[in-house]
Amino acid sequence: MAATAKAEQPPKEVPANERFFRSFQHEVSDIQKQMERLESRGTSGGERADAVDHCLASIARLSNEVKDASSYLPAYDQRTYGDAIKALSSKLQELRTSFAPRQKFSFKSGPSMFKAKKNDSALNLNDAAELASERRSHTGVVPDASNESSLLTTPAESRSPATELDDKESESGLAEIPSTEDFSRIRQPSFSQSTSVAIGPHDGVHIILPSSAAHATSSGTLSMLHHCIVDMTTPTSVGTPFAGLTLKNIKESLIVCGHVNGAAHLTKVSNSVIVVASRQFRMHESHNCDVYLLTTSRPIIEDCSGIRFAPLPETYMTENDRQIDNQWQQVDDFKWLRSEPSPNWSVLENSKRIEAQVWNDVVPGGPQLGTEEILRAVHISG
Numbered sequence: 001m002a003a004t005a006k007a008e009q010p011p012k013e014v015p016a017n018e019r020f021f022r023s024f025q026h027e028v029s030d031i032q033k034q035m036e037r038l039e040s041r042g043t044s045g046g047e048r049a050d051a052v053d054h055c056l057a058s059i060a061r062l063s064n065e066v067k068d069a070s071s072y073l074p075a076y077d078q079r080t081y082g083d084a085i086k087a088l089s090s091k092l093q094e095l096r097t098s099f100a101p102r103q104k105f106s107f108k109s110g111p112s113m114f115k116a117k118k119n120d121s122a123l124n125l126n127d128a129a130e131l132a133s134e135r136r137s138h139t140g141v142v143p144d145a146s147n148e149s150s151l152l153t154t155p156a157e158s159r160s161p162a163t164e165l166d167d168k169e170s171e172s173g174l175a176e177i178p179s180t181e182d183f184s185r186i187r188q189p190s191f192s193q194s195t196s197v198a199i200g201p202h203d204g205v206h207i208i209l210p211s212s213a214a215h216a217t218s219s220g221t222l223s224m225l226h227h228c229i230v231d232m233t234t235p236t237s238v239g240t241p242f243a244g245l246t247l248k249n250i251k252e253s254l255i256v257c258g259h260v261n262g263a264a265h266l267t268k269v270s271n272s273v274i275v276v277a278s279r280q281f282r283m284h285e286s287h288n289c290d291v292y293l294l295t296t297s298r299p300i301i302e303d304c305s306g307i308r309f310a311p312l313p314e315t316y317m318t319e320n321d322r323q324i325d326n327q328w329q330q331v332d333d334f335k336w337l338r339s340e341p342s343p344n345w346s347v348l349e350n351s352k353r354i355e356a357q358v359w360n361d362v363v364p365g366g367p368q369l370g371t372e373e374i375l376r377a378v379h380i381s382g
Contacts, residue, residue, distance in 0.1 A: 016072050016337045019298075023332075024062070024081060026280055026297055030262045031058050031088055034243065038095055047218060050196055052096060054219050054244060059088050061265070068302075072337060197232070197242075200224040200249075206371045208364075209235050209258075222255065223248045229374055231363070232258040233316055245278070254378050256316070256363070273354070273378050277312055277321060290348055290379070293328040294321055301345055302334040308348040315359040354378050 034055050041048035066073070066081045073081075199207060201224030209232045220242045222230060228250075236242060236258030244262040247255060250269045257264060260278035269286040277294035283301045293299060294312035301307055311328050312321065333342035354377075362369060362377045375381070 016069075016334070017074070017077060019332045020069050020073065020334070021077075022298070023300055024066075024084075027058070027062050027065075027263070028084060028088065030244075030280065031055060031062070034058065034262070035088075035092055035095060037243075038099075041218070043099075047196075048099065051218060051243075052092070055092055058244070059085060059092065062088075069334070196220065198222075199230060202226070202228050204228065204371055206365055206374070207231070209233075211235055218243050220245045221248075222246070222250065225250045225253050225255075227251070227371070227375065228253045229363075229365075229371055230254070231256040234258075236260070237316075237318060241277075245276075247274070252375070252380055254363070254375060254380060258316075259318075271380065273380060275313065275316060277316065283307065292354075294324065294326050295328060296324055296326075298327055298330045298332050300332050300334060304333070304335075305344045307345040308352075309345060310348040310353050313354070313356065313359045315356060352379075 034051065038048060038051055038055070041051045043049075063082075063085050066078060066085065070078055196218050197209070197220040199220075199222045203226045206229040209230075211234050220232070223246075230253070232242075233256055241259035241261045242257075243260075245257055245260045245264045247257075247264070247266045247269055249267075250272055252270075253272045255272065255274050255276075257274065257276035257278075260276060262278070263280035263282060264276050264278040266274065266281075266283045267285055269283070269289055271288050273290045273292070275292040279295065280297050281291075281293060281295045281299040283289075283291070283299070283304055285303045286301075286307065287304065288306040290308045290310065291299075292310050292312055294317070299309070309328055309331060311326055329347055331342070331345050333344050336342035336344060358377050362374055365374060
């Protein structure tokens with residue numbers, strides 16, 4: 001007798017709080033790795049100070065994400081996340097204290113200003129993760145917890161990486177590409193003294209990062225770009241990907257981000273094409289964008305609409321990329337908690353994807369290919 005075939009069961013919808021838990025674990029792991037690298041950062045060009053600021057911004061961003069998710073997170077989960085964030089903050093403070101120059105003299109009558117105080121309420125990070133898992137496994141036993149979460153509060157000025165640099169900051173090791181009125185030429189800025197990349201504000205320019213920027217990828221920030229093309233593949237594909245990348249306030253632009261070891265954070269990007277290979281991808285408050293993506297974790301969008309995803313074009317893939325389980329279409333929408341698929345994102349149809357010939361021959365530019373021609377070729381019109 002033939003066995004009766006079992007009806008295939010539809011995949012279970014992952015609860016929003018469980019999706020957040022996975023994302024939170026990834027973020028904590030990222031920040032820990034950033035902090036582990038602090039000691040190896042140089043100090044003469046301000047590289048370590050910039051890396052510390054990047055850690056501060058990442059912790060503040062994580063705290064804000066917990067606050068934003070408070071509408072669907074149980075109070076005891078919020079408390080666990082808050083404790084983990086406090087532990088991160090405490091650990092970063094300890095590291096900063098250890099980097100500070102020693103005082104020649106100290107007074108016994110009062111506490112030293114360079115001595116780190118232990119935060120008794122901060123859990124060891126591993127303990128926090130373990131506690132979160134333990135609480136989830138005992139769904140019938142909810143610990144006594146108030147409705148208020150013990151989240152870290154961070155001064156507003158440290159909540160995001162700086163997007164604009166003054167002359168003093170540029171001299172200390174951050175590469176800022178100056179604005180220009182000449183839109184006819186491709187910009188290839190110098191990065192001989194830089195440790196980080198900051199691009200913007202610009203309107204109507206084509207920027208290609210040269211191979212000399214390979215040592216300037218500790219972090220990258222692109223902001224206030226309109227009708228621009230930025231290509232960062234050359235320095236990031238030779239073994240020096242960005243540690244983290246932030247894109248903010250970008251309109252009608254093509255951004256070829258290259259490779260990012262950590263997270264790519266995009267905020268307020270609209271009517272643009274984004275090409276990126278990163279360990280994590282997070283998009284906020286963005287609309288009408290095509291994202292060509294390679295990522296090892298589930299992409300996350302929030303407060304977005306009209307986002308279309310496609311896999312990273314073959315043109316920008318390395319040999320290592322081809323071995324990766326690309327999760328480009330396993331998208332989580334943190335603002336869509338229903339069982340139905342989110343209407344805010346979709347898979348970009350094959351017929352509407354940019355052809356290989358355009359990536360290979362048009363996007364790099366040339367004598368007859370100005371910014372306008374390239375943007376039209378990738379379906380961006382101003």
